[in-house]
Amino acid sequence: MTDADDRRKQQEERRHPSEKDETAMPRRAHDSSRVRAAIRSELEEVAEQTEHRATRERVAANRVISLESIYLAFDEPILENVSFDACEGETIVVVGESGTGKSTILKLILRLLVPDQGRVSIDGEEITHLTFDDALKVRQKMGMVFQGAALFDSMTVYENVAYPLREHTTLTEDEIEARVREKLDFVDLEADRVIDQLPSELSGGMKKRVGIARGLANNPEIMLYDEPTSGLDPLTTATITYLIIKLQRELGVTSVVVSHDIRSAFRMASKIALLANKRIGFFGSPEEMTGSDDPYLREFLGGF
């Protein structure tokens, strides 16, 4: 036997010391092997459960907006069994025919409306039964861009963008001005030129951009857009779409966009939710949508 063979044998013995014992005391060895197998199996099961729970928690923690089985009716049903989630950093575009309740979804997320049935959760916290004051606090996590921008007529651009900062922060006037300029710069507006203008002096596209800057002022984790490109020329539409994409990429903001503009939707969406017959008819990536054989979907997409 060579030295090398000796070393190999010693290594073998170190690696499987039990086997040595097994030869020495066969019955005891058999029992301990069963115990070890049971322990190993138990440990594997626990590890699997822990991993599974961690994955579930990770997914749940990632879920920034969650709508579960929403039913809402005024005189007649508007939404029936509507469910979808928006995870961190995702842009969900809600599309559908006019009057199908797309904007209602935004109002539910903002808790301006309360569903008759179902749950709306933000960051895992159910907001459906919050008091009015608590709902105001949850809304501070969100920025909203309205269809017509909804800038305050009586305030200048500066005052509009500074409004949420003055309301909810203790920033000094210098810090507020710096933040306002930063946000106006982010939406590609020349701060010096527009800061003292009234909303009535701005074009439609500029109003939308100031609306986005106001929504962003408080650095929200969620941005909601109601028809951000409606009524705009193709060039301005492209600019606004680019801004929404830029927001997602640079700031990782989770967004829900209600839109008619399917071309822009495909450019900005992580996932698309199609609202049809008061329900979510499709929820998936733009690629999945174009690949679908569903007749309604094909008809909705038309020549796209």
Added chain:
Amino acid sequence: MILERFNDAAKRTVYSLQDFFVLAGKAVGFIFVKPFYASDAVQQMDAIGVGSLGIVLLTGFFTGMVLALQSSVQLKTFGATDYIGSLISGSMIRELGPVLAGLMVAGRVGSGIAAQLGSMRVTEQIDALNTLGTDPIKKLVTPRVLAALIMLPVLTVINDFIGILGGNVIASFYLGKPSSLYWKTVFEQILNGGFTLRFIPNDFIQGLIKPFVFGGIISLVACFYGLNTTGGTEGVGVSTTRTVVTASIMILVTDYFLTQIILAIFQQ
């Protein structure tokens, strides 16, 4: 069918009244809750008070003059034109000053508030306030109500004085009465009305409680209709008209009941 319609209309009215009183309660309650929008309140005081000064001055002056003119015809038949100051003072301070100021402000300010809040509603600015974490009642309604509660009595005092001055002009130039006699009868009327807490003339109490109540009515009715505007720009027009009509009627009806109550309490 008719019963069903009546039932629906009754339900709607009850719900509206409930909403109105909830709004009123919140608006007044928020005066004592932080954050208080003091700069908005001052801005509204300027809009309601200073902005309405011109119209109140004109109305008061001409009302005082026409009241003196009409009264002089009746007083002449009794040979009592010396007491014209007394008549003008009593009418202006107790009734005409508060009611006319109230009606003028309802027309000018009430319609303005309803139109402004209505426009904000239809252009989603109210929703924007909500989404920015601001309570629209606290931000928009409370400052307007507070401003109206403070400024309407101020405007009424000015209206009273200018009305009495208008009467003085007619008494001097039309009836040939000296100003000293006119103002003597004015003060006699105030003193004869009696005092509360020994030094507050009852006429003043009556003349200041009324505009305070009218200020609340005008601002709350205007805010209520403004915030509940539906139907786009046409809806804004409807809200404005409803505000002026409702506030004016409420002022006149409330005036009667307030007079009854105040007379029962202060005029023994």
